[in-house]
Amino acid sequence: MSTADKEEVTAQDVPDLETLIGKAKRAFALKQYEQAATTYATALENYAKECTPATVDIYYLYGCALLENAIASNNVLGNKQEGEEEPEEPEPKVEDDAKGRFFFGADGTTGEDDPEVDLFAQAKAAEQEEEQEKEEQGDVEEPEDDFEASWDILDLARTTYETMQGDESQLKLAATYMALGDISLETEKFDQAILDYKSALDIKEKLLPHTNRQIAEAHFRLSLAFDMTSGKLENQIEHVEKALESLKERLTILKELLPKAAESKPTEDAVSDPKGKGKATAVQENPLGWTPKIESLDNMIKSEIEAEIKDVSSLSEELEAKLEDIRATLADGAGGTTMDRVSRELDQELNAGGFGPSVAIDQPVNDLTAMVKKKKPKATPASGFNPLVPDAAVKNPLVPDSDTLPSLGKRKAEEDQERDDKKQKVE
Numbered sequence: 001m002s003t004a005d006k007e008e009v010t011a012q013d014v015p016d017l018e019t020l021i022g023k024a025k026r027a028f029a030l031k032q033y034e035q036a037a038t039t040y041a042t043a044l045e046n047y048a049k050e051c052t053p054a055t056v057d058i059y060y061l062y063g064c065a066l067l068e069n070a071i072a073s074n075n076v077l078g079n080k081q082e083g084e085e086e087p088e089e090p091e092p093k094v095e096d097d098a099k100g101r102f103f104f105g106a107d108g109t110t111g112e113d114d115p116e117v118d119l120f121a122q123a124k125a126a127e128q129e130e131e132q133e134k135e136e137q138g139d140v141e142e143p144e145d146d147f148e149a150s151w152d153i154l155d156l157a158r159t160t161y162e163t164m165q166g167d168e169s170q171l172k173l174a175a176t177y178m179a180l181g182d183i184s185l186e187t188e189k190f191d192q193a194i195l196d197y198k199s200a201l202d203i204k205e206k207l208l209p210h211t212n213r214q215i216a217e218a219h220f221r222l223s224l225a226f227d228m229t230s231g232k233l234e235n236q237i238e239h240v241e242k243a244l245e246s247l248k249e250r251l252t253i254l255k256e257l258l259p260k261a262a263e264s265k266p267t268e269d270a271v272s273d274p275k276g277k278g279k280a281t282a283v284q285e286n287p288l289g290w291t292p293k294i295e296s297l298d299n300m301i302k303s304e305i306e307a308e309i310k311d312v313s314s315l316s317e318e319l320e321a322k323l324e325d326i327r328a329t330l331a332d333g334a335g336g337t338t339m340d341r342v343s344r345e346l347d348q349e350l351n352a353g354g355f356g357p358s359v360a361i362d363q364p365v366n367d368l369t370a371m372v373k374k375k376k377p378k379a380t381p382a383s384g385f386n387p388l389v390p391d392a393a394v395k396n397p398l399v400p401d402s403d404t405l406p407s408l409g410k411r412k413a414e415e416d417q418e419r420d421d422k423k424q425k426v427e
Helices: 003-013 017-029 033-047 056-074 119-138 146-161 167-186 190-207 213-227 233-257 302-332 338-355 408-426
Strands: none
Touching (some): 033 056, 056 146, 167 213, 190 213, 233 302
């Protein structure tokens, strides 16, 4: 088979562009980010090798898939991808009883002579194998990091969106800036993240109402970037306050719309053109790209408003608690980033837990000396006492007292006298 025939067969095996984009979108929705990124890459390789206004949406979606896959892999902001199984641990290799054993004494003998084990030879062989692997991998380039690849793709999309006109293209540009800011935040390039988030916020504030949740989200992301930058507590407070202000205004409008909201959505036939020119055409999703969602609170039904009120109220409480903590930190003069403050709190906990001084220097200590019962001191011998020379005044239990010993000389004289008396009587 010729090369041309092989290329023709390969091209026939690749699905069409719309099918590939549909598969990638479904995988992304199911949080199968690696599969989504692979499918987008296949689409770009076969149908959109250049980033143009017609294909820029695919580049943006591909960059977002790479970003989410990098986050999920690093387990920083995301969790393990759904459907991904934990790698199984290899079962331990069972060897023969007499192979590679060490026996000391008579225990564990098998009836056969155990083979000798040369540990030095094994270590040398393992070292040579490791060096050989390093030499083989020396010329192989390391694969590009997903964060870096995502940055390159999204930055390419950004340059294309900047050349396009219209509110929709500008909102796509703002979304691209937000994704670039997320990459910088994940890779700890906080200054760049601040710039990207600010660029996104400027566009959103021009095109969206202040009560839109995207405004509050942009302010909150900015506060996170400032939080990780030393000496930016005041900037962090500013953007948390603005995010909270946006959510409270949204909550007020939602509560006003709740009593007069419809119970269910009207049918498609009943939807009329807001300009009075007949029926409005529903916004269709771009099959080869994406369409920014511009919400309208007036079109929300009662159940949607109730769920939104609950969600916004919860977010507002969290921001209020966060704002209170930041202000307390600023009042205490404990500057630095969040990591600095956590480090100080951890040191305090460790010191309080017995890893450091647990009692203050000026704290009074209870004196328990009076409660301690002391043993009576032993009698000390006289100043001239020598333990190696027995003292006549000191009784030694191992040497009998002279008073208790019988008088050997007196006893012998009495026995001699009795013997003489008996001899005279016999005579």
